[in-house]
Amino acid sequence: MIKPSIPKGTRDFSPNVVKKRNYILDIVRSVFKKYGFQPLETPAMEKLSTLTGKYGEEGDKLMFRVLNNGDIYSAASQAKDSKSLATLLSKRALRYDLTIPFARYVAMHRNDIAFPFKRFQIQPVWRADRPQKGRYREFFQCDADVVGSESLLNEIDFLAIYDTALHLLGLRKYQININNRKLLSGLAEVIGKPEQLTDLTISIDKLDKIGMEGVRQELTARSFSAGEIASVVSFLEISGNNEEKLNQLQTLLKDSETAQLGIVELREVLENTYYSFYEEPVLNPTLARGLDYYTGTIIEVKAPKSVKMGSIGGGGRYDDLTGLFGVEGLSGVGISFGIDRIYDIMEELDLFPEMVAQSTQILFLQVEPGSVSSIYSLLNKLRAENIPAEIYPDAVKFKKQMKYANKRAIPYVGVIGEAELAAGTVSVKNMKDGQQEEIPKEDVITYLKDRDLT
Amino acid sequence: MIKPSIPKGTRDFSPNVVKKRNYILDIVRSVFKKYGFQPLETPAMEKLSTLTGKYGEEGDKLMFRVLNNGDIYSAASQAKDSKSLATLLSKRALRYDLTIPFARYVAMHRNDIAFPFKRFQIQPVWRADRPQKGRYREFFQCDADVVGSESLLNEIDFLAIYDTALHLLGLRKYQININNRKLLSGLAEVIGKPEQLTDLTISIDKLDKIGMEGVRQELTARSFSAGEIASVVSFLEISGNNEEKLNQLQTLLKDSETAQLGIVELREVLENTYYSFYEEPVLNPTLARGLDYYTGTIIEVKAPKSVKMGSIGGGGRYDDLTGLFGVEGLSGVGISFGIDRIYDIMEELDLFPEMVAQSTQILFLQVEPGSVSSIYSLLNKLRAENIPAEIYPDAVKFKKQMKYANKRAIPYVGVIGEAELAAGTVSVKNMKDGQQEEIPKEDVITYLKDRDLT
Numbered sequence: 075m076i077k078p079s080i081p082k083g084t085r086d087f088s089p090n091v092v093k094k095r096n097y098i099l100d101i102v103r104s105v106f107k108k109y110g111f112q113p114l115e116t117p118a119m120e121k122l123s124t125l126t127g128k129y130g131e132e133g134d135k136l137m138f139r140v141l142n143n144g145d146i147y148s149a150a151s152q153a154k155d156s157k158s159l160a161t162l163l164s165k166r167a168l169r170y171d172l173t174i175p176f177a178r179y180v181a182m183h184r185n186d187i188a189f190p191f192k193r194f195q196i197q198p199v200w201r202a203d204r205p206q207k208g209r210y211r212e213f214f215q216c217d218a219d220v221v222g223s224e225s226l227l228n229e230i231d232f233l234a235i236y237d238t239a240l241h242l243l244g245l246r247k248y249q250i251n252i253n254n255r256k257l258l259s260g261l262a263e264v265i266g267k268p269e270q271l272t273d274l275t276i277s278i279d280k281l282d283k284i285g286m287e288g289v290r291q292e293l294t295a296r297s298f299s300a301g302e303i304a305s306v307v308s309f310l311e312i313s314g315n316n317e318e319k320l321n322q323l324q325t326l327l328k329d330s331e332t333a334q335l336g337i338v339e340l341r342e343v344l345e346n347t348y349y350s351f352y353e354e355p356v357l358n359p360t361l362a363r364g365l366d367y368y369t370g371t372i373i374e375v376k377a378p379k380s381v382k383m384g385s386i387g388g389g390g391r392y393d394d395l396t397g398l399f400g401v402e403g404l405s406g407v408g409i410s411f412g413i414d415r416i417y418d419i420m421e422e423l424d425l426f427p428e429m430v431a432q433s434t435q436i437l438f439l440q441v442e443p444g445s446v447s448s449i450y451s452l453l454n455k456l457r458a459e460n461i462p463a464e465i466y467p468d469a470v471k472f473k474k475q476m477k478y479a480n481k482r483a484i485p486y487v488g489v490i491g492e493a494e495l496a497a498g499t500v501s502v503k504n505m506k507d508g509q510q511e512e513i514p515k516e517d518v519i520t521y522l523k524d525r526d527l528t
Numbered sequence: 529m530i531k532p533s534i535p536k537g538t539r540d541f542s543p544n545v546v547k548k549r550n551y552i553l554d555i556v557r558s559v560f561k562k563y564g565f566q567p568l569e570t571p572a573m574e575k576l577s578t579l580t581g582k583y584g585e586e587g588d589k590l591m592f593r594v595l596n597n598g599d600i601y602s603a604a605s606q607a608k609d610s611k612s613l614a615t616l617l618s619k620r621a622l623r624y625d626l627t628i629p630f631a632r633y634v635a636m637h638r639n640d641i642a643f644p645f646k647r648f649q650i651q652p653v654w655r656a657d658r659p660q661k662g663r664y665r666e667f668f669q670c671d672a673d674v675v676g677s678e679s680l681l682n683e684i685d686f687l688a689i690y691d692t693a694l695h696l697l698g699l700r701k702y703q704i705n706i707n708n709r710k711l712l713s714g715l716a717e718v719i720g721k722p723e724q725l726t727d728l729t730i731s732i733d734k735l736d737k738i739g740m741e742g743v744r745q746e747l748t749a750r751s752f753s754a755g756e757i758a759s760v761v762s763f764l765e766i767s768g769n770n771e772e773k774l775n776q777l778q779t780l781l782k783d784s785e786t787a788q789l790g791i792v793e794l795r796e797v798l799e800n801t802y803y804s805f806y807e808e809p810v811l812n813p814t815l816a817r818g819l820d821y822y823t824g825t826i827i828e829v830k831a832p833k834s835v836k837m838g839s840i841g842g843g844g845r846y847d848d849l850t851g852l853f854g855v856e857g858l859s860g861v862g863i864s865f866g867i868d869r870i871y872d873i874m875e876e877l878d879l880f881p882e883m884v885a886q887s888t889q890i891l892f893l894q895v896e897p898g899s900v901s902s903i904y905s906l907l908n909k910l911r912a913e914n915i916p917a918e919i920y921p922d923a924v925k926f927k928k929q930m931k932y933a934n935k936r937a938i939p940y941v942g943v944i945g946e947a948e949l950a951a952g953t954v955s956v957k958n959m960k961d962g963q964q965e966e967i968p969k970e971d972v973i974t975y976l977k978d979r980d981l982t
Binding site for chain 2: 077078081084085086089108109111112114115117138140143146150153155160164165168182186189190193198202220223224225227228231347349399433434437453456457460463464465467468
């Protein structure tokens with residue numbers, strides 16, 4: 075008998091973890107809904123033709139492919155190497171993110187969808203990455219996007235969604251950073267290297283990790299001149315409040331029309347009073363974001379500085395989500411919440427309310443065979459009132475039943491012994507302070523409701 | 529450009545479908561919780577060593593295996609046929625049901641679990657079955673089990689859970705059938721064929737499909753004698769109310785101790801008044817259930833006769849769930865809800881409340897650029913009150929904005945034009961009856977709350 079285990083990089087989610095994760099997801103979901111977003115779910119498996127080539131060579135390697143059923147032996151004979159063998163033996167793979175399946179969905183259903191299409195999607199994705207602390211092979215993504223609208227009101231809503239949701243979760247002092255890709259395009263133009271925009275973006279994106287000196291070296295290696303690098307550095311070192319930064323950027327990038335458009339967009343997003351932020355978004359010219367497809371606003375949310383966790387969410391505007399699937403001209407903007415990291419932060423800062431881990435409110439012990447019927451009449455009433463309640467199913471030793479209540483963290487234990495049965499009462503024990511009260515059966519619901527922690 | 533599509537047998541769940549499915553799942557989940565069940569989630573992928581051999585040869589064939597990453601080419605060279613190739617190239621497979629992962633979880637975490645362990649689990653499973661109407665390659669299972677308790681109170685609770693949940697969903701006249709495997713064992717004993725219990729069970733399980741004459745033929749083919757078959761038929765034809773059936777069974781199977789124990793168990797489950805059923809469970813001696821591992825109570829819930837749908841749920845007691853994983857002696861009982869079928873029935877009978885498909889309660893149109901700020905001050909208040917509300921993000925033609933409201937089935941449309949802006953009002957249009965009212969801005973929340981459909 076081999077000791078059972080699960081695949082490397084995957085996790086069992088025990089009841090308390092599921093409850094805590096659902097606490098986060100329920101809040102995020104409720105905020106999405108308040109803003110008019112609707113839920114979408116796509117299959118775990120997609121055709122390889124949908125996924126291949128969308129995530130770079132690295133992504134193709136890290137995809138979990140599903141082996142074809144049926145006669146794979148003869149198909150395999152034509153293979154020349156591992157790559158061609160994989161192609162011959164699989165035509166489906168597990169979802170690698172939620173963005174490509176969403177684009178595929180929009181392209182497939184474009185005639186039925188009411189545009190602008192505002193959807194959220196919370197589902198697991200799978201990547202054959204080397205597992206390490208905080209990095210799993212199966213993890214949840216939590217995305218919201220609007221496609222089919224170029225209005226910057228969408229950006230304003232997404233900033234508000236981050237702020238509302240994170241505040242509701244109990245987080246404080248998170249930093250909502252915003253930038254616009256058009257500024258980076260403008261910078262590349264202004265220094266005369268528009269064709270090296272991607273190099274520039276990739277280098278700037280590493281600033282947090284490698285520091286300004288590292289960025290200088292990177293750019294030198296990518297054959298930027300000393301003068302060009304000086305311009306990049308002065309761009310990255312812009313400081314002040316949002317208004318001051320915008321004014322400096324406007325001057326620095328005055329020769330780029332693209333950059334000026336980016337500044338207009340940033341002003342529109344930042345200089346309005348449509349929503350009052352708990353934590354004001356901060357214009358951060360050093361924000362670049364790795365992904366190629368962003369073309370306008372980019373957003374990244376960082377964890378409070380007191381926890382060393384980095385980014386807990388990000389997103390941006392893209393001009394062409396569905397072009398890959400033959401539907402051109404659909405601009406969109408989207409964000410995602412890093413659920414696993416938010417979970418870890420909330421654990422670290424002890425932000426989960428006590429009631430989250432709780433389920434059953436009262437456990438009735440079996441101490442007197444004649445009282446089961448009486449207990450059930452109470453259970454029915456409690457359950458009808460949506461108060462989770464149980465009877466310990468087996469008439470075992472008192473101690474064993476109490477141990478179960480303790481291990482499950484059930485806050486109240488009810489006993490109907492011979493005396494209580496005769497008197498029409500229940501002895502209710504508060505498991506936290508050990509206090510015990512004998513109360514009339516008909517008062518149990520009110521008693522628990524007054525003390526309801528759920 | 530190839531038209532995008534999804535793998536055969538899988539489905540996209542569009543917003544309205546997700547909302548309806550969540551309506552069902554939320555109700556089922558709330559009932560599980562009221563009875564003290566806790567959520568569990570396990571990974572989509574399990575090791576093949578966990579899954580292989582647990583579902584018979586057919587199951588091994590229908591499992592979706594995940595291709596190993598890395599050098600599969602040299603590994604493949606040792607293969608002799610498709611089966612050995614699959615073994616060489618994959619060490620993981622997608623979950624085939626929720627029962628085996630649950631057993632694996634219990635075995636792995638037995639030292640941390642508070643027994644009796646009451647868990648529910650609602651997750652997709654994958655099977656490479658030939659897709660057909662109502663049969664998918666990715667579908668949700670919805671299970672609840674108690675392990676570590678032999679008490680029949682668990683059975684009583686599960687019957688109540690079915691009845692409560694189905695009634696809350698709006699279903700009526702569903703049939704909760706109950707039987708006990710010990711009766712079938714007893715029948716096999718009494719006719720002198722205890723070693724052919726499985727043959728007997730499989731034949732009886734087909735009664736619904738092939739009729740009594742079919743069962744006779746099956747049993748003849750399996751070398752049961754005419755006399756033996758006559759006994760089986762008289763067992764299957766037992767009729768009357770539960771009490772009458774139990775009395776007849778008691779006489780018919782008087783020579784089997786096992787059967788008598790089954791009858792005692794059935795009496796304990798059926799002859800109590802712990803819970804008042806909307807639809808009383810019916811003892812059905814012809815109920816056999818396909819699965820091998822049931823040893824006591826078996827339950828099956830059938831759809832109302834007005835819809836031709838068959839079973840919408842089932843379960844039973846098993847003596848040894850985790851023995852496969854080295855943990856002996858854990859008895860358990862569990863049930864499952866056939867979510868896809870319940871969904872189809874509710875569509876057919878029009879049981880989804882109108883509000884389920886609704887999300888955004890009011891859409892504000894953009895007709896007057898100067899009113900956006902005023903609209904946002906309202907949006908903030910509505911959203912703070914958990915009333916989903918949107919502004920149409922682009923200042924496009926009125927008609928296009930209205931078309932969006934219609935397509936999204938948004939019940940109210942709000943307009944703040946020049947006149948309303950001056951008067952501090954909103955014109956609210958009821959999209960159903962076309963009625964329009966101009967109301968003060970500060971009354972909008974009350975107005976919508978009075979008409980809240982969510």
